[in-house]
Amino acid sequence: MEKLDVMKLWDYLHSIPELGFKEFKTAAFLANELEKLGYKVTRNVGGTGVIGELSGTEEGPTIMLRADMDALPFVIDGKDEVIHACGHDAHCAMVLAAAAILADKIKRGKLLILFQPGEETLKGALAVIATGLMDKVDIAMGLHIRPIQDIPNGTMTPAICHGASTFAQVKILGKGCHGSRPHLGVNACDAVAAVINAVNAIKLNPVLAWSCKVTNIKAGGAAPNIIPDKAALVLDCRAQTNEVMTEMLDKLKMAITNAAASVGATATLDTPDGVIPAANLDPELTAEVAECIKEVVGENNLQPNLLNPGGDDFHYYAQHNPKLKAVFFGVGCAAEPGLHDSSMHFNHDMMPLGTEVLVKMLVKKLG
Ligand SMILES: [Zn+2]
Ligand SMILES: [Zn+2]
Structure with a gap:
């Protein structure tokens, strides 16, 4: 199985930024790539979401690997612009590259690749949950790039503890x-x-x-x-x-x-818009992902769990299904000046390493 180049994937995804629930080109591209890799694909999940499914031949857990797809709106020089300023293009690239490597490695259980719409609207995860397609998931795994203010470039944290x-x-x-x-x-x-x-x-x-x-x-x-x-x-x-x-x-x-x-x-x-839940991350899975991080970037570059005042709608998955165990790690890639800045840029060399952590974790669980 030929691997996909995470850098080229990012280049393309970065060139087609789309707002939440309007990720038409992004979703079509990701769905087609998953299909080419042999995944069973469901489109239009909770709007524009995509699920790719791959089953092993032996009993095992169902693990959902989630990337968010949407970009952010800006007004620059009086013109409306849509820009990937939160790194969701990087998340899709890293997860799709991992899906490519994992395509011939799943022996047990089931791997679900979820490309989620509308994270920035904080309604994307809820829309996916409403489809019922996540009800049988045992483990949900996600990741987010980290800005320079959070953790140093080249390091990773096993847990982003959003409030x-x-x-x-x-x-x-x-x-x-x-x-x-x-x-x-x-x-x-x-x-x-x-x-x-x-x-x-x-x-x-x-x-x-x-x-x-x-x-x-x-x-x-x-x-x-x-x-x-x-x-x-x-x-x-x-x-x-x-x-x-x-x-x-x-x-x-x-x-x-x-x-x-x-x-x-x-x-x-x-509270008419509800309460965005705090991260409720599983300590054992967090410890396992910390081991994977150590193997990829070395012990010196493993950061402690990161307390973070921001939020992510990923945490709705564990809130909706109390049996679901969640793990959400952060990739330190010197995102500057900061997330949600229209000129946000980051160290792309960290993307293959993020993919490697995902692959190691999934192979340990389902390989
Ligand atoms: Zn964001
Ligand atoms: Zn984000």
């Missing part, structure tokens, strides 16, 4: 009246002040990283002589673990409801 995050919306209801008779109403602005103080007084275990803060306020109307009856707030909430996020949202609900009640108003707290 949980959500935007919470608070709606406050008071009672409107004439500005000259404030005692007849309930001023929603008073409730806003009480709510902000209550939010800032939340306390959670300081050993784990967390933060919650008000990032948007809307209150009052056009007339300054009307006591406003409504206000709305937005909160940015982050926590290192899903448990801390649940505790934070419970405490926020209590604090906000009671703070509003202290001035006679009512308040509700909702």
Whole structure:
């Protein structure tokens, strides 16, 4: 089996950047390549997603290897541009190159190659999960290139420990009246002040990283002589673990409801877009991938687990299926100036090494 050149794959994928759920050319290319390699291919998974399937002849686990396909939108010199600024082109190239090497090496269980749409929209993994095609997966494996700020060039981390995050919306209801008779109403602005103080007084275990803060306020109307009856707030909430996020949202609900009640108003707290789960990575698999990293780049270039305030919708897979074990490693490739920068560039020499780690891990599990 001839191997695919990861550098050439990246060149091509980088030249056809597409936004989330519009990865038509990217998905068509990846699906065709998987088919040529002998994988059984399913197209249009959760929109534009692609699954390639390869089964061994002996019993074994089902392992899903996931790469995200989408690029990001920018406005440059007044023109709309789409650019691979998060390295998802590199992920597809590394995973497809691994799929090529693995095509004649799977003896046990089943290998699923998933090219996932729409990661940046944070709705891609949920769309794939909704198809039910991931329900029988035992292990999910993913990777992300790391910016220069995270780990040095040439190194890898076996675990990117993303935190949980959500935007919470608070709606406050008071009672409107004439500005000259404030005692007849309930001023929603008073409730806003009480709510902000209550939010800032939340306390959670300081050993784990967390933060919650008000990032948007809307209150009052056009007339300054009307006591406003409504206000709305937005909160940015982050926590290192899903448990801390649940505790934070419970405490926020209590604090906000009671703070509003202290001035006679009512308040509700909702998370309409849901909560992006924190990484829930399997320690044993993380240790196994650390061994593979050592074999590929040497012990000196193995970084510890990386705590990261960002997020990735990969973590929905383990949240949806509690039996699924997840592993998500990071490739240090000096991505500069940083991810999500339109001029992001990185050390391409790390791509074949990322592929090698994937292959080693999969051969150990299914070979
Ligand atoms: Zn991104
Ligand atoms: Zn990304």
